[in-house]
Amino acid sequence: MTSDLFVFWTLAVISVFTGVAVIATKSAIRSALALVVNFFILAMFYFLLGSQLLGIVQIFVYLGAIMVLFLFCIMLLRVGHAEQLTETGGLKLAGAGALSFAFLALLMSQVLEPVSRTANLPDPQSVHAGVSTVEAVGAGLFTRWAFPFEVTSVLLLVGIVGSILLAKRRV
């Protein structure tokens, strides 16, 4: 086993474990904390995949902003330990599990089978040497992707206004 495979497997196991923890714990706070770990692992994966910028952004945006927002919200609403807010119906649980498993199986059968056939992938290192940097992504955002970028800014603006409106008691 090469070193990168070892790293991948380690991170993958932690990732799945924390993912399951998100839905398995009864406390919302624990779910959030498990998700924080999960997202951090995902950031690691991004680095492994050569997307350094996105890895950084993942840590900043998800861990630094979104998850903090979640935690604030949980504490404000005092639902951190709301045990009654977990599904109790066994039948529903079983149904959801079975269906999800079917979903996963179908997904895997549709994805893994074709992907395994394309064995002779080019060496990613040689293709993308040095292009996936912050500079390259930034240049792309301001040239070819300028329009979607601007539209996204409008979307964020709408999000800001919308959340302020919702959060205010009286408009």
Added chain:
Amino acid sequence: MDPLQLVWLVPGLPLIGFLFQAFFGKAIVAKLGDAAGKKVLGFAAVLPVFAGFAITLILWANLPTNTETRAVVATLFDWLSINDIHPLKVPFEFLIDPLSIVMCMIVTGVGGLIHLYATGYMADDKDYPRFFTYFNLFIVFMLTLVLANNLVLMFVGWEGVGLCSYLLIGFWYKNVANAKAANKAFIVNRIGDWGFMLGIFLVFAVFNSVSFYPSGHNLDRSILMEAADRLTNNPGLPMVANPALWIPLLLFVGAMGKSAQGPLYLWLPDAMAGPTPVSALIHAATMVTAGVFMVCRLHIFFELSQIAMLVVACVGAFTAFFAATIAFGQFDIKRVLAYSTVSQLGYMFLACGVGAFGSGMFHVVTHSFFKALLFLGSGAVILAMSHEQDMRKYGNLSKYLPITYRTMFWGWLAIAGIPPLAGFWSKDEILSHTYASGFLHGQGMAVFLYSVGLITAVMTAGYMTRMMKMTFLQTDERWRKLPEPHHHELGPQHEPHEVGRAMTTPLIILALLSIVGGAALAIGPHLFETFTHPSIGLSLMKPTELPGGTEALLIGLSIAGAVIGLVLALRNYKTQPADQGLGVPVRGWRALAEKQWGYDGAMYRTFVTGGGNFATLVWRWIDAGIIDKVLVNGIAKLIETVGVLLRPFQSGFVRGYAFTMLIGVVAIIGWVFLKAVVR
């Protein structure tokens, strides 16, 4: 400026009058008070009609003399213009020629007198402005009809007068019977208009034009001859093999509807539900003669088909006789006059059918004098008798209504055909032309038509005498024996009074016209015939001249017929009980005549009751059974059932929705997977 360009003012002034009445009528009555407001409105209604008469006189004086037809076309504006393989051009054009001048004079002259009369007759009606709104509008449409230079514009006038007729028959709409009579008139006229429209389409299909004359001056006879050539040599259309036959027949269907001829007569008697001036103006003097006018205007088409001419003559003669028999059985004074009108219109068509278009038009003119007079006189009687129209309750009215009686006296003799009054001249002309029509229909047919006409003349004198006797001359005052009335009905204490000046003046003028109008136009220089000859005398036919002796004999026969009818009726109705009918001892005759030989009832049973039953059937089975139950309610039920079935799925539980979505996603991916496996 060419005085003929003033022609637009003839219908234009009544149009202004109509708009004035329509928009300011109520306000003026409200502002000036009832009496003064009605005075102003009456003046505003009468003035434009007489002004139109004055302008018609100017037009008459300025008719061109340098062409055979004496016709001028004045284009006001382009109206319809369609560019196609067969371009349709319908300009808004007025045709000024002797024929339209004659009709304009009747419409504005007699119409003006009737307007004047109506200011008195309607004085107590609270809907005074509405009445004159319709009345002026009628004049506008009637003038459009007679002045139009193309069939489409004529049709506009044709439908417009039909509309005004409808509105005025149902003027007192609060009485359901009046509204029904208005509907009847409108619906029966639809049949005629259907024929007229088909005729117009056929004319357009053959000629690619609907205009009588091209625009401008110098219109001579060659235009008519070209049209005749084109029609006779027409190879036929895909649908209509013989347009030369079908054009006149279809147009005549239209004329039958408007002029209450043949099977379509039955709306006119009911049209008497309107106020009496309406009956006089629309249902005696002008609108109902539109059919005759149309046949005369398009006489070239009719002359080209002997069959069409025969149909016109036979329908006219039959209607004249048939309506005269019914007139004997009527007790409503206006209905007697209505059947008389139908009968006289039959005379006019008889004249057209034997090729004597000039005589037909002449009868239109004289008839408009004496029939308007008789109607207006009957209106005066009705007004004097508290709106009672049943002659069985009249009697001895000559004592109470001297002016009305004396004027109606001349109308009576005129319609009976006593020389030298107006009716004699026109009726005699028609009868002698009918007798001379052997060149067209064969001698046997000519004699048959003549004898029907002559018998009808005798009967005309008879039923008119009956009416006059029952109303004025019989000395027992029958309303004195009536029970005490409830409201304002006729009662034994009623004292009839002569009507006012606004109403007697038109009566006197019309009486004078009935006395001298015929003779002045017919004898000596033959004023009427000479004048209208350019329009309707330019015939294709070559009638045979009757020898002088025969002509004298025919005149003698006419006079004898009129006198016999008068004398017989005077004798018969001298001391008769009031509800006596014909006086002929035929069992059941009177009942038959009163019921219009059962024709009206049969029509009613067939079309109104039968149609109602059919409609009920359609409603029960198709509408209620199939459309309502199966289609409308069925679809609603189906959707409701589906909704009930689907409702549980909208539980409001968001996670349930997510779960359903997941099922869908799995299904879709599973389907893709299965497809991949199967392939």
Added chain:
Amino acid sequence: MVPLSGYLTLSAILFTIGVIGVIIKRNPIVVFMCIELMLNAVNLTFLAFARYHPAPLAHDLAGRTEVYLAGQMYVVFVMAVAAAEVAVGLGIIMAIFRLRKKVDVDDMNILRG
């Protein structure tokens, strides 16, 4: 070297965990977290493909090498949208809580038929 199928499998597992969470959780905040988890699983797929099936290189008008970086760009936009979504979504949850003092997903069923 890690195969592409490894990343894809991991992504599918994480996504499925998110799906299960959305279905079984009644706490709307946790439901939201699961949605975020699903979004991140998709992001991982994007980046994996961006790495193993890179968009072809191109040259701009000046002749310089231009990189499409399509996969990474999508992830940027997904993150932006996710951030906006979370802001608005949490705002809605706050508003509902103010109104009803409870945040059970199953109580928010006034839209039922």
